Amino acid sequence: MSTARPTRWEQRTAADPQHSTWYVERFRRMAADGADLAGEARFVDAMLPRDSRVLDAGCGPGRVGGELARRGHTVVGVDVDPVLVEAARADHPGPDWRVGDLAELDLPAEGVTEPFDAIVCAGNVLTFLAPGTEVEVLRRFRAHLAAGGRAVVGFGAGRGYPFADLVADAGRAGLRVDLMLSTWDLRPFDDGSDFLVAVLSAGDA
DSSP states (O other), X not given: OOOOOOOHHHHHHHHOTTHHHHHHHHXXXXXXXXXXXXXXXXXXXXXXXTTXXXXXXXXXXXXXXXXXXXXXXXXXXXXXXXXXXXXHHHHSOSSEEEEOOGGGOOGGGGTOOXXXXXXXXXXXXXXXXXXXXXXXXXXXXXXXXXXXXXXXXXXXXXXXOOHHHHHHHHHHTTEEEEEXXXXXXXXXXXXXXXXXXXXXXXXXX
């Protein structure tokens, strides 16, 4: 049984039990209206050859991982919210969608033994973790990466997790920050950026 502290997302859904359903329907409406929801997937896809293995960490209702699967990759998605995972299974069949806390991520123990060529953690997921678990989550990302694999994380400013903390926490977790951008469409990062996309790789052992 999990002994992890509730994530900020779980605290939010406990306070508002309809929040997850609202979140699912919001993106379903956006997709139906023709919104471009594939920016993160395009970014990750450009890093990879066909049929790479991708972990969608904090997959939500499957928007990013589903698109990556359509682009020819093998995708495993993990999210702490069972409502979101059920929506991912319904809307994006094909990937392996699982319920789990990223602070306890251990896919080999669940029979998923192959490491990943890329891990994508989009949608402000890092800011919804249980406070103080960021380094542990990043360590678990590193443990699930294949040799030469990279993790990509994206989140906004003003959400309780300063960008400088991500850089420091990545180092503590054995990850190196290879690239920092301010958007998923490759705009440069600077001191005034209100969003961070960071590409991480395994540092020296």
